[in-house]
Amino acid sequence: MGKLRQFLLVDALIMILYLGWDIWAVFKKSWYFDENQIIGWQLFDRLPIEEILFFVIVPLMGILTYSALLKLTGWSTKDEAR
Amino acid sequence: MIYSDIALDAVMVAVLLDLFIVRSKMMTRGIFWLTYTLIFPFQLLTNWWLTANKIVMYSDAEIIGRRLAGAPVEDLLFGFSLILLTLSLWEFFNQKEFSKQF
Numbered sequence: 364m365g366k367l368r369q370f371l372l373v374d375a376l377i378m379i380l381y382l383g384w385d386i387w388a389v390f391k392k393s394w395y396f397d398e399n400q401i402i403g404w405q406l407f408d409r410l411p412i413e414e415i416l417f418f419v420i421v422p423l424m425g426i427l428t429y430s431a432l433l434k435l436t437g438w439s440t441k442d443e444a445r
Numbered sequence: 446m447i448y449s450d451i452a453l454d455a456v457m458v459a460v461l462l463d464l465f466i467v468r469s470k471m472m473t474r475g476i477f478w479l480t481y482t483l484i485f486p487f488q489l490l491t492n493w494w495l496t497a498n499k500i501v502m503y504s505d506a507e508i509i510g511r512r513l514a515g516a517p518v519e520d521l522l523f524g525f526s527l528i529l530l531t532l533s534l535w536e537f538f539n540q541k542e543f544s545k546q547f
Binding site: 395396 | 480
């Protein structure tokens with residue numbers, strides 16, 4: 364599996380779960396956004412595009428950080444018991 | 446269900462999936478904690494920016510009220526959960542046995 368495809372698969376699974384929680388919280392106004400500081404594109408008229416992109420950017424930078432550290436440290440992912 | 450519930454649920458779900466369902470067991474690996482240690486200060490920085498500039502605001506009734514770097518502590522739990530499950534799934538799909546099926 365290509366790395367891009369692998370990322371898209373992981374991110375799709377992450378989004379199902381975390382966007383679910385996120386939509387719940389945003390509709391309940393657990394948190395809310397300054398309308399003057401967002402682009403204005405909103406899903407369901409409520410969820411800013413920035414909030415959705417958060418769940419692309421954070422997993423992506425997490426995986427990149429992880430991959431970079433694996434390479435830099437030379438630590439194995441397999442030597443601990445599975 | 447307030448944000449505190451969501452944050453705790455998210456941590457429980459991620460930990461259970463990582464250890465028992467996905468079985469990547471990222472939580473038992475040094476490389477995971479090293480990665481999280483590097484990411485953590487950047488989450489604090491981002492949280493501080495978003496709250497200090499009032500880009501994102503939180504309802505008092507939805508959080509326990511304790512904050513770190515401007516954002517509710519719930520945010521740190523939710524963020525930890527997101528990183529843990531992302532890396533757990535990534536490592537799961539890295540396994541050779543699975544990759545061969547694609």
